[in-house]
Amino acid sequence: MDLSLIIMQLLSGIALGAVLVITALGLTIVFGMLGVVNFAHGALFMIGAYAGLYVASLTGSFWWGLLLAPILIGVFGMLIEFVLIRRLYGRSIDDPLLLTFGLSYILVEGVRIVFGSDGIPFPTPPQLVGVLDLGIGFFPRYRLFVIALVAVVLLVLWLTLEKTRIGLIVRAGARDPVIMQVLGVDIGRVWLAIFGLGVGLAALGGVLAGPMRSVNPEMGSLVLAEAFVVTVIGGLGSIVGAVVAGLMVGVSISLVALFAPEMATIVMFALMAVVLLIRPQGLFGVRGRTA
């Protein structure tokens, strides 16, 4: 087996992993900070792709779609938190889970009604059409862009959480919301922002995936399963875990595709099973955490 092929395969894996990271990140942040298992995450990913497509077709530019869709859907996410999920804090973890599960059906059905159940074309932005010659092979420009953009988003997210006052409040809120309230922080606003951020990241994932896949109302269901696998491998609630696990899953799928292509989907679940056997809390998870 030729080395350049393996390198190309690794690169495909990283590009695949980048989308997994961005979607799993939203899921894990919301769980880690709010204790909400968001089953509507996949549907919001799908809504993000439609919103991106809609904004792009209104403005004639993919870039507006990429910028505005995550913000719009993030605000929509805040609305969901404020109207629906907020009422369920402090209750069993199943309650928000069931709520978001139901919500996902409503969202998918809503999109079917508005946009129809057929797939819709989502053109690659003209600047990123085509392949780049890397010397060892050709790689789609758009996928390289996705890797770069995800890296930037991760960096910004990390800096915000670790280096700013807002990040400090968020981290502290996740650890002990009661003390935060005693200290005079309106924890409700923090939760609102966190949920919005998680949903915005799902929407960003959707817009990024749009030009790579066909956009249709069911596109989120598979993504939800993948995002859950990644979060479980990385450890529920762990941001570093989501990043490491997302890339790990992407690269594993890619390398397995090289040797046993029909196993490409199963490898992700096999990886999850192995991790759960050896480290039930996930690679970077905290043992015994129940939110």
Place this chain on the structure above:
Amino acid sequence: MPKSRSTPKLTRRTALAGLSASAAMLAMPRLGRAADETIRIGFPTPLTGPFAAEARDQVKCAELAVKLVNDKGGIGGRKVELLVRDDKLNAGEAATRTLELIEKDKVHAVVGALSSAVQLAVNEVTRARGVIYVSISQSDTINEAKDFSKYTFHEALNPHMTTSAVARQTLKKGMKVAHLVADYAYGHEMLRGFKRAQAAIGADNVGEILHPFGAADYSTFMPRLMSMRPDVLCISNFGRDQANAIKQAVDFGVKQQMKIVVPVILHNQRLAVGPDVFEGVVGGANYYWGLETQNKTAADFNAAFKAANGGAIPTDYGAYGYSGVGSLLAAMQTAGGTETDKVVDALEKLQYDLTKGPQHFRKCDHQSVQSVLVLESKKKSAMATDNDLFAIVANDSGSDEMLRSCSELGHAT
């Protein structure tokens, strides 16, 4: 119907039922009389799930076939009714719905199903109960002797027909061919068909990659496919898998190096990813509306569909719904009713031309012998209208030679 009955008591419910029945009789005197003898056709199809777009077209066209017969006074004065059921692309669901259609709704025949597994399930139920089933799924496992019965008919094309027609147009002696194949019955059947055709032509197989059914990402298969350096890449999968696989292959620059070929090129998937992605892709089809310029039947079918659907055009899978129901109704017309053995006999002798030229069912396996189209997706600048998707590369008229022989399928000859 029970023959003897005690004197009926007039309850509010029966009175209401009677009232509405007589109202209906006043409104449609001719049809009302025959209400009990309505001919009912069951139609299971995956209205939800990834093949929903194709399924909806099937229903519209099947309804059209029924409407045209009813407009002409039905069959022997009996009205025809289509009972559509959602099989959810699930074999268990399909079996349950089919059983209900037979036991509860007392259908006279079943037409439908899209996926290979669902088709097998429906066939299992209809065969056991001696009910005629006309399949419109492009997999032909039910034509093989082990699943076949005299009640089983296959209206759709089969993998062998489409792959050999496509291969004839795209492969040449000495060409290198690689395959990307969905890892389930449909993909395996198409791969088998292509390999047989390429062996006959003398093209070389340079590799096969099986991908999981319903995968969203195909990027991980692309570097290896490119490294095989084929002249032609055959992508054998269905529905959204086709759209995603072609889209991502194009992203990786596959089209600069090789030609993309598919066994069945799907109207709705071409719409779902746009002209630039599909440009130059060649594939087989049972029907394409553009046939109307060279075929009178197609022109009539298009016109009837347009009239019934606000100017829309019928698609490939839609045409299956039309010809599947249409051929059955034509046979019932000949048989003068719904008596199963007579209808089977009439179907076996039927020569029909509903959408694209003459068709008939081969005696041994009840496969519909029909023409196969080979289409090439047009580039955007060459499209005259939004519906002008494909150029017709070939229109092979139907013959027994296109099919695997009866003995190969295990039938006594």
